[in-house]
Structure formats: structure tokens, C-alpha cells
Amino acid sequence: MSSRNYPLNAWYVAAWDYELKKNAMLTRTICEKKVVLFRKPDGSSVALEDACWHRLVPLSMGTLKDGTIKCRYHGLVFDAAGKCVHMPSQDTINPSACVRSFPLVERHRFAWIWMGQPHLADENLIPDLHWNDHSDWTGDGGVIGLAASYELAIDNLMDLTHETFVHPESIGNDAIADAPFTVTHSHKQVTVTRWMEGIEPPAFWGAQLGKPGLVDRWQIIHFQAPSTVALDVGVAVAGTGAKEGDRRQGVNGFVLHTFTPTTGNNSLYFWSICRNYNLSSVRLTTEWRDAVKGIFAQDEDILEAQQKAMDANPAKVFYNLNIDAGGMWARRKIDEMIQAEQHATSAVPLRIVSE
Ligand code: FES
Ligand SMILES: [Fe+2]
Incomplete structure (x- = not known):
């Protein structure tokens, strides 16, 4: 790559806690x-x-x-x-x-590394993924070696209408593509909120709720630049006040994603799926993890094919639709971080020094 498409002065996940050994x-x-x-x-x-x-x-x-x-x-x-x-x-x-x-800091089950200027490595800048180890939540996840740029993965997560088409048999249904959404943003964050009220639940969520009838479904996407996305997702029995904040008649999950640029247009994709009910059910934890793993494999197929097509057609450009509003804001936040960085580098030539 002629120029970096990511900021260096940022915390990226290097590993899951269990991957590090004495x-x-x-x-x-x-x-x-x-x-x-x-x-x-x-x-x-x-x-x-x-x-x-x-x-x-x-x-x-x-x-x-x-x-x-x-x-x-x-x-x-x-x-x-x-x-x-x-x-x-x-x-x-x-x-x-x-x-x-x-600098390497373990937080929320991830080991976060800072590859940029060490004096800027402020631990307060580590993204909040507390669902990963908070006692009110339980879950599990994994890591994927993605042969695609992390930016494509962020685009994917900032527009969940793709679920309708990429994951129709599990979490996708027409209601997502039909539902309006709002986008808000602040310094390094972008939030996309979508409520689907009084809809048939998609298969995965219907099974999780375990109750017949229509549901109110939410997808609230929290992006934190440069590469972390926490999805607040769930369904509740229709009309029981979930949108107003009462989720007691529902099931709630947080799907956590954070990406680490590796080399070229490749990235590491750390993910986990957490829930705040049936905390003691190890079986459910495994079922969720495996279900999500299968869903993400579908995204992986799309993203890697997209990256290949981009590499084969470097002169082609992307076009933006209404659905891309969240992704466009996310890209803007990333670009702002890259722009803000000082690019002064001190390349050290390879030389032999006599002792
Ligand atoms: S290269 Fe490591 S000791 Fe010589
Ligand atoms: Fe997806």
C-alpha cells in the first residue's frame, strides 16, 4: 500500500486473553x-x-x-x-x-496493543467492550483472519440491511431493509439506530425469545473509530415498551467486533456474542457462539470476494446509497484520525555496527 488506510495511534486488539501464554x-x-x-x-x-x-x-x-x-x-x-x-x-x-x-493492556478479555507513538498510548482511549467480562453478561467469541480490509468490514456492520440478503435463513428478514434508521455522530463515534416494530421475528431471534407472536426488534450500532463496533440487538414482545427502555419482555445481545489491520488489505477480526439472560447456560453460550460463527462466515465470503474484485479493478469507485450513511460517517471518523496523525517517520537504515 502506498499510504496507510488506518491510524497508527490507536489501540488494536492483538489477541484474546486465552491466546497469551507463559x-x-x-x-x-x-x-x-x-x-x-x-x-x-x-x-x-x-x-x-x-x-x-x-x-x-x-x-x-x-x-x-x-x-x-x-x-x-x-x-x-x-x-x-x-x-x-x-x-x-x-x-x-x-x-x-x-x-x-x-504498550499492551488487557481489558475486557482482549490484549490491546498500541503500534504508534508510545507517549500517546492513553489507556482511557481503549474502546469500551465491557459486555465481554461484566458479571451481568456472558458470552464467547473467536477470531477470524480476514482477507479483506477492515474498512470493508466496518461498512458491512454499519449497514445491517445486508442481513436481509446475506443471512436470510437466520437473522435477516425483509423488515430490516424496509425499516427507517437514524444516524448520529460525535467526536469518534457513530450510532445507527433502527427499530422494527410489530414484525414477525426472524428465525434466530424467534427461537431466543421462545414466545409466539409479533415482536419489536432493535439494532443499535455503536461504532468507535477506528475499528470497533458494538451491536446492541434484540427483540421483545411487541408493544411492551422496549423502544421506550423497558426490555424486560425481551432478549438482548451485544455482538462485539473489533478489527486489527495486519498486512496489505488483510485484517484480524475479533468478535464475541454476549447476552444478559440465562447466564448460567453454558449450552446456550456454545449455541450462540456457533450460530454467530456460521453467520460471520457468510460475511467473510462476501467481504473477501469484494476485496478481490476491488484489487482486480483499482480504478473503479464505490457508489453510495441511503443505507450507506452510517458507513460513510464511520469512514469520515477514520479519515479524521489518519489526517490528525503526524506522519513524520524516522526511517532507520539497515547498517552493520561493530561492537
Ligand atoms: S540474530 Fe539474534 S543473536 Fe544473532
Ligand atoms: Fe453480516
């Missing part, structure tokens, strides 16, 4: 950079650049022991801060011998 390294490419992730003996998590200071061999090829990595090539050892703490063939350690370490 005895094994996880490698990921994030914002075009290879990183190696692991846990220290005290359980805290670490992200280092996956390239040895000496000759750039990936540290992930080495061995992890007690929170330090020994390079596979010449045995230099780096601690969790990225500092070299052992050089086998030298009495003294060059004080400049270190690899870059990245």
Missing part, C-alpha cells in the same frame, strides 16, 4: 509489523518486535523461559522490556542492545 510465544503481524506476544511469570502480558537486535532473526524462533527470550541464532537473551540481558560471547552488554516493546 510457556509459548504467539506471533502476529499488526500494522505491517511482526510482533511476538507472551506472558511473564507473573501473568502480565508482553509484546515485542519480532526481530532480534543483532541480525533481525525472528525472536519467536528462539526459546521463551521465565519471561525472557533467547535468540535461536547466536543466543542473545532479551527480557520482557526488550532489553538484552545476556550476550554469550561478550563480557559486557552493549547498552543499546534492545528490541522495541509495545
Whole structure:
């Protein structure tokens, strides 16, 4: 890519909490950079650049022991801060011998990484995905390696009329495409609200509600730039006040999505589905997760085919319809973040330094 289509000064999810281990390294490419992730003996998590200071061999090829990595090539050892703490063939350690370490914060079951300027890594900017580990909610999710740009995935989520056509047998029905919606936005956020009142429930939601008759259905899409979308979705028995705030006669889920640019037009798609009822039913958690996994596989097909078509037709442009209003605002928020970044880079030429 000639220019980045994402801001660097942002928190992106590097991994689920369960993917980080004390005895094994996880490698990921994030914002075009290879990183190696692991846990220290005290359980805290670490992200280092996956390239040895000496000759750039990936540290992930080495061995992890007690929170330090020994390079596979010449045995230099780096601690969790990225500092070299052992050089086998030298009495003294060059004080400049270190690899870059990245700010990494675990919150709401995700390990968030900051690939931009470290002094700007404010934890208060981590997107709110508290449904993932709040005691009022339960759920589970996964991660998808998406061969498409995260922007296409955001477009997809900001316009849920696609459910009518991509997911007709589960969550889609004509009511979505027919229902009006409103779009509001603030600094880094865009909200799209759609209510479908007195409709036949789609199959998935009808089964969740477990009651016959018409429903009021809501889809409230909360986007936070650059790449997080929390969908507040559910149905309630028609006319029981859900729209006014009383959801007691309904079932509510939050579908969480957050995307991490990897390399080229590829991304990591972290997702989960949470609910606030039947909290103790592990079976329901598994059923929801598997149902959503199948639904997202349908989106994946579309997005990857779309990306391929874009790559094959670089001169073609997109056209916007009314349904694209939410996505257009989301793209604008992303662009504002990219514009706001300072692009000054200090490219370090590869050179050999004698010790
Ligand atoms: S390349 Fe890592 S120690 Fe030489
Ligand atoms: Fe979808």
C-alpha cells in the first residue's frame, strides 16, 4: 500500500486473553509489523518486535523461559522490556542492545496493543467492550483472519440491511431493509439506530425469545473509530415498551467486533456474542457462539470476494446509497484520525555496527 488506510495511534486488539501464554510465544503481524506476544511469570502480558537486535532473526524462533527470550541464532537473551540481558560471547552488554516493546493492556478479555507513538498510548482511549467480562453478561467469541480490509468490514456492520440478503435463513428478514434508521455522530463515534416494530421475528431471534407472536426488534450500532463496533440487538414482545427502555419482555445481545489491520488489505477480526439472560447456560453460550460463527462466515465470503474484485479493478469507485450513511460517517471518523496523525517517520537504515 502506498499510504496507510488506518491510524497508527490507536489501540488494536492483538489477541484474546486465552491466546497469551507463559510457556509459548504467539506471533502476529499488526500494522505491517511482526510482533511476538507472551506472558511473564507473573501473568502480565508482553509484546515485542519480532526481530532480534543483532541480525533481525525472528525472536519467536528462539526459546521463551521465565519471561525472557533467547535468540535461536547466536543466543542473545532479551527480557520482557526488550532489553538484552545476556550476550554469550561478550563480557559486557552493549547498552543499546534492545528490541522495541509495545504498550499492551488487557481489558475486557482482549490484549490491546498500541503500534504508534508510545507517549500517546492513553489507556482511557481503549474502546469500551465491557459486555465481554461484566458479571451481568456472558458470552464467547473467536477470531477470524480476514482477507479483506477492515474498512470493508466496518461498512458491512454499519449497514445491517445486508442481513436481509446475506443471512436470510437466520437473522435477516425483509423488515430490516424496509425499516427507517437514524444516524448520529460525535467526536469518534457513530450510532445507527433502527427499530422494527410489530414484525414477525426472524428465525434466530424467534427461537431466543421462545414466545409466539409479533415482536419489536432493535439494532443499535455503536461504532468507535477506528475499528470497533458494538451491536446492541434484540427483540421483545411487541408493544411492551422496549423502544421506550423497558426490555424486560425481551432478549438482548451485544455482538462485539473489533478489527486489527495486519498486512496489505488483510485484517484480524475479533468478535464475541454476549447476552444478559440465562447466564448460567453454558449450552446456550456454545449455541450462540456457533450460530454467530456460521453467520460471520457468510460475511467473510462476501467481504473477501469484494476485496478481490476491488484489487482486480483499482480504478473503479464505490457508489453510495441511503443505507450507506452510517458507513460513510464511520469512514469520515477514520479519515479524521489518519489526517490528525503526524506522519513524520524516522526511517532507520539497515547498517552493520561493530561492537
Ligand atoms: S540474530 Fe539474534 S543473536 Fe544473532
Ligand atoms: Fe453480516
